Structures are given as C-alpha cells and as structure tokens.
Amino acid sequence: MSATKTKMNVGIIGVSGYTGLELVKMLINHPTFNLNYVANSTGETTVDELHPSLSGVCELEVKKADVDECAASCSLVFLAVPHKTAMAFVKPLMKHGTKVVDFSADYRLTQDVYEEYYCPHTDTENLENVVYGLPEMFREEIKKASLVANPGCYPTSAILGLLPFVNNRVPGTPIIIDAKTGVSGAGKKLDEVTHFVNVNDNMFAYKPFFHRHAPEIAQKLEIDFDEVNFVPHLVPLTRGMISSIYIQTQGEFDAEKIVKEYYKDEPYVRICKNPVDMKNTAGTNFCDIYVKQKGNLLFISSSIDNLLRGSSSQALANANLMMGLDESTGIPNIAYVP
Numbered sequence: 001m002s003a004t005k006t007k008m009n010v011g012i013i014g015v016s017g018y019t020g021l022e023l024v025k026m027l028i029n030h031p032t033f034n035l036n037y038v039a040n041s042t043g044e045t046t047v048d049e050l051h052p053s054l055s056g057v058c059e060l061e062v063k064k065a066d067v068d069e070c071a072a073s074c075s076l077v078f079l080a081v082p083h084k085t086a087m088a089f090v091k092p093l094m095k096h097g098t099k100v101v102d103f104s105a106d107y108r109l110t111q112d113v114y115e116e117y118y119c120p121h122t123d124t125e126n127l128e129n130v131v132y133g134l135p136e137m138f139r140e141e142i143k144k145a146s147l148v149a150n151p152g153c154y155p156t157s158a159i160l161g162l163l164p165f166v167n168n169r170v171p172g173t174p175i176i177i178d179a180k181t182g183v184s185g186a187g188k189k190l191d192e193v194t195h196f197v198n199v200n201d202n203m204f205a206y207k208p209f210f211h212r213h214a215p216e217i218a219q220k221l222e223i224d225f226d227e228v229n230f231v232p233h234l235v236p237l238t239r240g241m242i243s244s245i246y247i248q249t250q251g252e253f254d255a256e257k258i259v260k261e262y263y264k265d266e267p268y269v270r271i272c273k274n275p276v277d278m279k280n281t282a283g284t285n286f287c288d289i290y291v292k293q294k295g296n297l298l299f300i301s302s303s304i305d306n307l308l309r310g311s312s313s314q315a316l317a318n319a320n321l322m323m324g325l326d327e328s329t330g331i332p333n334i335a336y337v338p
Contacts, residue, residue, distance in 0.1 A: 006032070007032060007033070007034040008032055008033055008034065008075050008076070008323055009033075009034050009036045009037070009073060009074050009075055010027065010033045010034065010035060010036075010037075010074050010075065010076045010077065010078070010319065011035070011036065011037030011038065011039070011070050011073060011074040011076075011077045011078070012024065012027075012035070012037070012038050012039070012077070012078045012080060013039045013040075013065045013070060013077060013078070013079050013080065013081060013089060014039075014040060014065075014078075014079060014080030014081040014103070015038040015039065015040055015047065015050065015062055015080070016040045016041075016050055016062075016188070017080060017187055017188050018184050018187065018188060018307055019080045019103060019307060019311045019312045019315075020038075020040075020080045021050075021051045021053075021054075022307050022308060022311070022312035022313070023078055023080065023312045023315070023316070024038070024047060024051070024054065024058055025054075026312065026313065026316050026330050026331070026332065027316070027330070028057065028058050029330065030316075030329065030330035031329065031330065032323075032325055032329060032330075033076075033319070033323075033330070035060065036073055036074070037063070037069070037070055037073040037074050037077070038060050038061075038062050038063070039062060039063045039064060039065035039066070039070065040062055040064070040065065041064065041065060042064055043062055043063045043064030043065075044062075044064070045062045046059050046060060046061055046062055047059060047060045047062060049062075050062060065089070067089060067092045067093055067096070068096075070093070070098070071092075071093055071096035071097075071098045074098060075098065075099060075323070076098065076099040076100070076101070076319055076322065076323060077093060077098055077099070077100055077101075078100075078101050078103070078315055078319070079100055079101065079102045079103060079104065080103045080312075081103070081104060082104055083104040083105045083106050083118050083119070084104075084106065084118070084119050085104070086102050086103070086104035086106040086107075087106045087121065087122050087123045088122075090102060090106070090107070090123055090126060090147065091122070091123045091125075091126065094126055094129075094146065094147060097146075099145075099146050099147070099319075099322055099323070100146070100147050100148070101133065101148045101150055101315045101318050101319050101322070102147065102148070102149055102150060103150045103311060103315060105117075105118060105149075105152065105212065105216070106118075106121070106123070106149075107126065107127060107130040107147065107149035108132060108149040108151065108152065108216050109215060109216060109219060110127070110219065111124055111127055113215050113219060116215075117212045117215060118212070126147055129145075129146065129147055130145070130147045130148070130149050131144075131145040131147070131148050131149070132148075132149050132151065132220060133148040133149055133150045133151055133314065133315070133318040134151050134156065134159065134160075134220070134314075135268075135314075135317055135318065135321065135327060136160060136163065136263070136266055136269065137159075137163070137220070139321065139327075142318055142321045142322060143321045143322065143324075145322055146322075148318045148319075148322060150311065150314060150315045150318060151216070151220075151310075151314065152212075152213045152216055152310070153181065153185055153213075153241055153304070153306040153309075153310025153311060154177075154179050154181070154211070154213040154217070154230070154232060154241070154243070154310075155213050155216045155217045155220065156287070156304060156309060156310050156314065157179065157241050157242075157243040157287065157302045157303070157304045157310065158177050158179065158213075158217050158230070158243050158245060158302065159217060159220055159221060160269060160287045160289065160302055160304075161243060161245050161289055161300040161301070161302035162175065162217075162221060162245060162247070162300065163221075163262065164258050164259045164261075164262035164263070165247060165249065165255070165258065165259075165298060165300070166221060168249045168250065168251065168253055168255075168258070168298070169247045169248065169249055169250075170247075170248045170249060170250045170296075172224075172227065173227070173247070173248040174227060174229050174248075175223070175227055175228050175229060175245065175246075175247050176229045176245065176246040176247075177217070177228070177229065177230045177231070177243055177244075177245050178231055178233070178243070178244040178245075178246075179230070179231070179232045179233065179241065179242070179243040179244070180203075180232070180233040180234075180235045180241065180242050180243075181232065181233070181234065181235065181237075181240065181241040181306050182235060182237035182238050182239045182240045182241070182278075182306060183199055183234060183235075183236070183237065183238060184238050184239045184306065184307055185241070185306045185307075185310070186234070193206070193234070194234075199234065199236050200236050201236065202236060203233055203234065203235045203236065204233060204234060205231050205232065205233050206232060206233070206234060207232065208230075208231040208232075209229060209230065209231065211230055211231075211232050213230065213232070214228050214230040215228075217230060237278065239278075239282055239305055239306055239307050240278030240279070240281070240282055240303070240304075240305060240306060241278065241303065241304050241305070241306040241310055242276065242277070242278055242301065242302070242303045243300075243301070243302045243303075244299070244300075244301055245299070245300040245301070245302065246297065246298070246299055246300075247297075247298050247300070248296055248297060248298075249293075249296050249297070249298050250296065255291040255292075255293050255298055256271070256291055259271055259289060259291055263289075267327070267328060268285045268286050268287060268309070268317075268331075269286070269287050269289060270286055270287070270288045270289070271288075271289055271290075272288050272289065272290045273290075274290065275290050275301055276288040276289065276290045276301050276302065276303040277303060278303055278305075279335065279336070279337055279338075280303070280335050280337065281303045281304050281305050281309065281335060282305050282335055282336040282337075283305060283308065283332055283334065283335050283336035284305060284308060284309070284313070284332050284333050284334065284335050285305075285308055285309045285313040285314065285317060285331045285332060285333065286304070286309065286333065286335075287302060287303070287304045287309055288302070288303045288304075289301070289302050289303075308332065313331055313332055316330060316331060317331055
C-alpha cells in the first residue's frame with residue numbers, strides 16, 4: 001500500500017491555544033494524518049470542552065502531556081507550547097525517534113542569539129540537527145528533517161517579502177519593517193495589553209527595534225542585526241498580519257518582474273497588482289506580496305494569516321514534507337471573505 005493511502009498517526013502537545021485549535025481543524029479532515037494523541041499541561045478534558053466551536057465535531061480526550069505515551073502513539077508530533085517548555089519535550093522525543101515540528105523559538109536561532117533574547121538553551125545537541133521550516137527557503141532540507149523549527153509569524157511575513165531582493169539592496173543600509181498583527185497572535189492568556197478596553201479602537205507599537213523576532217529575520221537573511229529596524233504594532237483585529245517593508249536599492253531593475261520570477265513555482269506565494277490586505281489571506285496558507293518602486297526606494301507589502309501561514313498551516317505543510325506527502329495536503333486555500 002502506498003504511503004499516501006496509509007494513515008499516519010500524529011499528535012499535538014499544546015492543544016489548548018489558538019494554534020492548537022487551528023491544527024485540530026486541519027488534521028481532523030486530513031486524508032493521511034490520523035490525529036490520535038492530543039495533550040496539554042493538565043489533561044482531564046476533551047477537545048470540544050477546550051474549544052466549544054468543535055462540539056459535535058471532535059471529542060478526542062485531551063491527556064496530560066507524556067513523552068513516552070506520545071512517542072508510542074505518534075510518528076510525528078506538533079509542539080504548540082511556549083519557548084523553554086518545548087526543549088523539555090524535543091530532547092526525549094528525538095531520542096524516541098519521533099519527528100517533531102516545534103512552534104516555539106527554541107530551535108530557530110543559534111545558541112548565542114537565542115540565549116541573548118530568551119533563556120539558557122538546554123538542548124544544544126539538537127540545534128545542530130534542526131531545519132528552519134520555511135519551505136520557500138529550505139524545502140529539500142525539510143523533506144529529510146526529523147526536527148523542524150516552525151518560523152515565527154512576523155519573520156515569515158518579512159522574510160518572504162525580502163528574499164527576492166537581497167541582492168538588489170544597498171549593503172549596510174537600513175531595512176525598515178513596519179508590521180501590524182491581530183490580537184490572536186498574543187495567544188489566549190489574559191493580560192493588560194490585550195484587554196478589550198486597551199485594544200478596542202486603538203493601535204500601538206510594542207517592543208520597537210528589539211522584538212525577539214528581529215534577530216530571527218536578520219539571521220535567516222544573513223544580514224547584521226543592526227540593519228534590521230523592526231517595529232511591530234497591535235491592531236484591533238482578531239487575526240491577520242501585514243508587513244510594510246522599505247529598503248534602499250541599487251541598479252536598475254523591475255521589482256515586479258523579479259518577485260514574480262522568484263516565486264513563479266511557489267504554490268503559497270501570490271504576487272498582487274494592488275496593495276495587499278489582511279482579509280484576502282485570512283484562513284489560508286497564502287502569503288500575498290505587492291511591490292512598488294520610487295527611484296532607489298523599494299516598498300514591499302506582505303500579508304499572511306498570523307495563525308495559519310504564520311503558525312499552524314505552515315507547520316502542517318512542513319509535516320507533510322517531512323512525511324513524504326505533497327506539501328499542499330490538507331492545507332487551507334480559501335480565504336475568510338467576506
């Protein structure tokens with residue numbers, strides 16, 4: 001029987017959050033993956049109790065996360081847990097031979113950069129084996145990987161916008177990334193910043209220049225961190241992300257022609273004739289890109305769904321590649337419009 005007709009058992013550790021919910025929604029209809037293990041830090045509930053929107057759709061038992069049980073049940077596991085927590089799971093799961101797609105930042109950066117922005121790293125061995133999960137950059141490596149670091153939402157949007165123009169940029173000049181995202185990117189945990197009264201009818205920047213995703217953008221583009229001027233903003237929307245990127249360029253070139261040629265074979269990057277918006281990518285794995293030139297200044301606008309292309313659907317695309325499936329299997333491509 002071919003691999004595409006054989007069900008493969010997969011699991012989710014960290015099913016309680018928004019990204020866990022998005023994973024469940026895709027996996028329960030996946031033609032090849034069988035979701036047979038879901039867990040969080042406490043267990044003693046079911047998927048539909050955690051996510052009432054799935055009542056009558058998915059009633060799987062949610063267990064307290066256990067590495068041995070997970071490894072015995074799954075060929076691959078999605079780790080939708082915070083940084084530091086992920087390392088505690090990845091190390092033993094890898095020893096069991098279970099493939100892992102990690103949503104956290106724990107394996108996206110080199111050890112020195114990670115420890116500067118996060119915490120001491122406790123699994124440096126697997127930093128040598130990880131593949132960064134952006135298919136447009138590392139598709140062939142992902143196919144052979146046992147551990148994939150799913151990219152951050154902001155880096156996905158920014159890197160995809162900038163990649164085609166790395167060689168057109170004036171070296172050493174600032175890259176300005178003005179990014180905006182919906183509140184779901186902050187997760188389900190309540191805090192003062194994401195309180196309704198603070199977010200409603202409001203918009204504000206946070207962690208300008210020194211957000212943790214800035215070094216991820218710099219490192220993957222192989223440029224100096226000081227050249228990346230990244231300012232994220234929280235906007236009063238549930239989901240969506242748009243990055244407005246400005247770079248100084250050299251030489252004469254047609255930016256639209258370059259970006260179309262660069263992404264001509266990429267199924268989940270769309271080049272747009274008009275400035276992009278959040279609505280047309282919401283609910284999909286697409287990244288929409290628009291470019292405009294003014295002399296030596298290039299404007300790049302990039303839009304994604306922060307929960308899907310910025311997290312869960314990109315993770316599923318990576319898992320498909322890791323398990324020998326077509327990248328597009330079970331991936332959403334119809335936007336939430338209107």
